[in-house]
Amino acid sequence: KAGVTQTPRYLIKTRGQQVTLSCSPISGHRSVSWYQQTPGQGLQFLFEYFSETQRNKGNFPGRFSGRQFSNSRSEMNVSTLELGDSALYLCASSRRDQNTGELFFGEGSRLTVL
Amino acid sequence: AQSVAQPEDQVNVAEGNPLTVKCTYSVSGNPYLFWYVQYPNRGLQFLLKYITGDNLVKGSYGFEAEFNKSQTSFHLKKPSALVSDSALYFCAVRDGGFQKLVFGTGTRLLVSP
Numbered sequence: 001k002a003g004v005t006q007t008p009r010y011l012i013k014t015r016g017q018q019v020t021l022s023c024s025p026i027s028g029h030r031s032v033s034w035y036q037q038t039p040g041q042g043l044q045f046l047f048e049y050f051s052e053t054q055r056n057k058g059n060f061p062g063r064f065s066g067r068q069f070s071n072s073r074s075e076m077n078v079s080t081l082e083l084g085d086s087a088l089y090l091c092a093s094s095r096r097d098q099n100t101g102e103l104f105f106g107e108g109s110r111l112t113v114l
Numbered sequence: 115a116q117s118v119a120q121p122e123d124q125v126n127v128a129e130g131n132p133l134t135v136k137c138t139y140s141v142s143g144n145p146y147l148f149w150y151v152q153y154p155n156r157g158l159q160f161l162l163k164y165i166t167g168d169n170l171v172k173g174s175y176g177f178e179a180e181f182n183k184s185q186t187s188f189h190l191k192k193p194s195a196l197v198s199d200s201a202l203y204f205c206a207v208r209d210g211g212f213q214k215l216v217f218g219t220g221t222r223l224l225v226s227p
Binding site: 031032072102104 | 218
């Protein structure tokens with residue numbers, strides 16, 4: 001069974017640009033969330049999607065947005081990039097109906113903002 | 115808000131010795147607690163969880179964790195460490211949302227041969 005797939009794995013952008021990251025969850029998983037990992041702030045929750053609806057949002061500015069499609073795939077977008085947005089962005093999926101809590105993470109998209 | 119704390123930035127242990135990675139929690143209500151491991155340039159891998167029930171939780175790769183309500187702790191343990199256990203370990207607690215976890219700062223485990 002394929003795991004969570006994130007693309008691209010690595011990307012470099014310059015300040016002011018925007019970026020879109022993609023996440024394909026494990027087959028059968030309908031819940032997707034995104035996390036930002038930085039050396040300074042650690043792992044921080046960005047948002048959670050289920051059935052194409054945002055269910056929860058972390059404390060990030062409006063430049064950070066996301067969406068989920070009918071096939072459960074998800075994208076997140078960061079507009080007007082800042083140097084501080086350089087981070088590893090992790091996507092996670094789970095079967096919401098199990099309510100068992102464990103998340104399955106992808107290997108992440110490493111964004112560098114110059 | 116729920117939170118977890120990992121008081122040690124790094125834990126060093128010799129191969130074959132027991133290891134403990136510490137985690138304390140602060141929650142309102144019943145905690146949903148997790149341990150994840152991260153290898154270099156990789157995502158997080160689930161190790162184990164405590165939802166309810168037995169205080170000793172067994173997980174992947176021979177790891178276990180002990181839930182202690184009176185000490186508000188959820189320490190990760192393994193009877194005999196392997197060099198391949200060297201990685202970054204995160205304690206986490208569910209915070210309101212189904213997939214919303216609050217993570218600790220992480221503890222780097224270094225197992226020497």
